[in-house]
Amino acid sequence: MPGAGKSTQGNLLAKKLKVPYLSTGHIFRELAKEHTPLGRRIKLVMNAGLLISDSKTLQIVIDYLKRPEYQKGYILDGFPRTLGQAQKFKNGIEKVIYLKVSDKEILWRLAYRDDGGREDDTLLAIRKRIEVFHKFTDPVIEYYRKKGQLLEVNGERTVEEIQRDILKHLKVHAK
Ligand code: AP5
Ligand code: MG
Numbered sequence: 001m002p003g004a005g006k007s008t009q010g011n012l013l014a015k016k017l018k019v020p021y022l023s024t025g026h027i028f029r030e031l032a033k034e035h036t037p038l039g040r041r042i043k044l045v046m047n048a049g050l051l052i053s054d055s056k057t058l059q060i061v062i063d064y065l066k067r068p069e070y071q072k073g074y075i076l077d078g079f080p081r082t083l084g085q086a087q088k089f090k091n092g093i094e095k096v097i098y099l100k101v102s103d104k105e106i107l108w109r110l111a112y113r114d115d116g117g118r119e120d121d122t123l124l125a126i127r128k129r130i131e132v133f134h135k136f137t138d139p140v141i142e143y144y145r146k147k148g149q150l151l152e153v154n155g156e157r158t159v160e161e162i163q164r165d166i167l168k169h170l171k172v173h174a175k
Contacts, residue, residue, distance in 0.1 A: 001137075002129040003109040004099040004155050005162065010077040012163050016172060020069050023077035027060055028052055029118075047119050049128030051136060054084040065091050082136045086143050096144040097166060099155035103130050 007023055014021035032043035045052055061079055064070065076093075080086040101109075110126045120129065144150040151169050153162060 001099070001101050001103075001106055001133050001155075002126065003106045003113070004101045005159065006077045006099060008159055009097070009099065009162060009166060010075050012159075013166060014075045016163075016167065017073070017075070019073040019075060021075045021077065022061070022064055022070070022079075024052075024057060024061060024079045024081075025077070027064070043119075047122075047125060049120055049125035049132060051081060051132060054082055054088070057081075057085060058088055061089070062091065080140055083139050083143060086140050093144075093149065095151055095170065096141075096149050098141050098144075098150055098152045099162065100152055101155040105156055106130060 007025075010021050010023065028042050028046055031039050032046055033039065042052060051057075057079065061076070065074065080089050080093075107123075107126060107130075110121050111123065113121055120126075141150065145152075151166070153165055153169075155162060157165075
């Protein structure tokens with residue numbers, strides 16, 4: 001879900017496991033700053049709370065993962081987000097962590113984000129991101145649940161409690 005804590009937990013996990021972290025949202029926000037047709041298109045799509053196309057997203061993720069630093073593993077944040085992305089991604093996914101947070105809590109978190117807010121944090125875009133999540137990403141969760149790869153975590157606790165829970169399930173001992 002938008003605002004569920006993917007980036008917060010993803011960064012912590014990457015540090016703990018010493019593997020690189022890759023966020024498609026972050027890559028797209030960087031591309032959106034570029035004054036190119038692609039940059040402008042990405043900015044419009046993101047600020048409306050919609051998804052970038054599967055083909056563009058897959059192309060970017062696959063290109064990044066060819067870099068040497070990703071060869072021993074990686075933490076992906078916000079990808080795969082559609083069934084199409086999940087089915088076409090062949091690089092390998094071992095575990096999928098789903099941070100479960102209610103729609104209501106998301107609205108609070110994003111409207112009052114503590115890192116200054118983002119251009120897609122308008123009420124209209126937040127509502128759209130939540131709607132898009134249920135439409136396109138709920139099926140992805142079911143897809144990985146059926147494959148036995150889903151780790152469902154209650155995301156409405158403190159950052160530390162959630163991290164401990166994830167590490168426990170991944171059988172990594174937290175210090
Ligand atoms: P993306 O960057 O992934 O944004 P998002 O899904 O909307 O999620 P956020 O980054 O807002 O939240 P988060 O889950 O990382 O939570 P965070 O840790 O920041 O995607 C942005 C856009 O890019 C998409 O809308 C789409 O357009 C495009 N895109 C990205 N990936 C794509 C893909 N695969 N395909 C197509 N398009 C794609 O935490 C949020 C806030 O809550 C912070 O203030 C934080 O401090 C706070 N917080 C964190 N944990 C807790 C906690 N436990 N308790 C209370 N507050 C907490
Ligand atoms: Mg994020």
